[in-house]
Amino acid sequence: MLVPTIGVEVxxxxxxxxxxxxxxxxxxDNEPNKYVSVIDLGYPGTLPKLNKEVINMALSAAIALNCKINKVMHFDRKNYFYPDLPKGYQITQNKTPxxxxxxxxxxxxxKKKKIGIxxxxxxxxxCKSIHVEGKTxxxxxxxxxxxxxVVSKPVIETGEEAALYLEKLREILLxxxxxxxxxxxxxxxxxANISLxxxxxxxxxxxxxxxNIGSISHVKTSIEYEEKRQKELxxxxxxxxxxxxRFDEKTLTTVLMRTKETGNDYRYFPEPDIPYVVLSEEWISEIKNNMPILADELKEKYRKLGINENNIKTIISNISLCKFFETVVDKTNPISAANILTSEVLGYLNKNYIKISDMKLNxxxxxxxxxxxxxxKISSKQAKDIIPVLIEKELSIDQVISELKIxxxxxxxxxxxxxNKIIDLNPNAVNDFKDGKYRAVKFLMGQIMKETKGQASPQILNKLxxxxxxxx
Amino acid sequence: MKLNEKQVMHVADLARLKIEEKEIQKYQNQLNDILTEIDKIFNAKISTDEILISPIEQINCYNEDIEKGMLSREEIMKNVKNTNGDYIIVPRVVND
Incomplete structure (x- = not known):
């Protein structure tokens, strides 16, 4: 029986x-060739110098992905001639990732499954190349x-697993x-690499x-197609x-691009322009201690607060929404907050193409x-009228309530x-109530709401x- | 280590160089001379597997994450042979 071996490179x-x-x-930037220096263009005699923040970021990714760390690193040159690479080589890490x-x-x-990295x-x-009218x-x-x-180990067994791996990786890095x-x-x-x-x-x-597959769902589709194609051959x-x-998004098939240069053709050798990078224990701990809370931990926290899985999924999948939620979750009823945020607030934002960063709701x-x-003080129904105003205008909720007269x-x-006025007017309903017919209460509630133009507080009204x- | 004709052509191909048939011998000799020199390094007696990437013993040289001047478009285009608007035209190399 033929089985696939799949690895993903991101x-x-x-x-x-x-x-x-x-x-x-x-x-x-939409303007090309604007953020460029002599180093980026590989001018002779220029010397690349490593950005410390990039190491910090890569280190946090390595820690979050449970990696061992190469505490003494150097860089390597990957040599190939291609117009998008002015130097003729790419600086990368071959020997000491x-x-x-x-x-x-x-x-x-x-079931939980570990995917090795x-x-x-x-x-x-x-450089980015654009191919137009026979020119590059x-x-x-x-x-x-x-x-x-980020290179996975070849331990992925299906297209679906590959897609789940990528979604998780994306979430962690985000x-x-x-x-x-x-x-x-x-x-x-x-x-994606696939062999049978x-x-x-x-x-x-x-x-x-x-x-270069264009979406996570296409990774799944292309792997499934490729598995079938190779099996038949x-x-x-x-x-x-x-x-x-490459994956053709119209036909949902894969198309031949080129036969591959083999590893040897890149003639890797150490990059002498960049001195060794030594990552001390203190440096690594500093990054570890300052790691933001990751999605898995937040999910666990929300579950413990009793928020339902659908709402958790919606909040986590939208990092701006999640950041907003984090600023309120400990100061209010988390379940109500999650409900309102994922339904009324998010609904209005999506419908009107408003970014969370642009909303006025604080x-x-x-x-x-x-x-x-x-x-x-307000009903859920009234909240639906208030929320759009809070999103669009810089007003306090009390101002909105008085402005909308609600x-x-x-x-x-x-x-x-x-x-008491309504009860007196409806003696039949009182008799129904005594006979245990609950619809009498509903009927009277309706009459009172009519009388108050919907402004009676439903909770208090119901009780009284x-x-x-x-x-x- | 010596390169044969086929390997010389392969190296030329990787470097995107067009070599005439009659030039192969010349480049083969030149490359083999270089490789003969390099063989001497391989034959050197060394006591460690550790690689030395640089003769300078300095470590951890960084840029802070701050912008420090870039080229103007005019400066960039000074060394560019062909341009198209603000883009640089390069030989077309799509082979899919």
Missing amino acids: HVELKSNTKVFSSSLNAF IGYDGYLEIEING ERIQIEEDT LLNANRAGVPLIE YLGISDVKIEEGSMRCD KEHDSPEFGTKIEIK LLKGEILKEETR QDNFIKLIEYINIG EQISDENILLEII LTEELSKR
């Missing part, structure tokens, strides 16, 4: 302020942008705050690489060749909103007067009405 752009080996800005032999944990069919290495990005155009803004390459990890914008790029072998064979089959007795393919207003709902009547004396009816 390149992630780090969001340091400047580039990895020069002091040019590390920024995305900052992290190695780590893992992350995925959950598949309710072979290595994490620091390297520089290349270069933009050097990306040249020298810091990358980490919560570390070291990258935007947006596949569609190229700050996270995924390649007889299940009892100790040797791996011929490795085929699928390059092997069963026909064909011999596969090492090659690089922590104080949000905490008061939850409090007012819980004490019955404050609830929660003064018991006023309510009692209205309740039941009390008054029992007295009759």
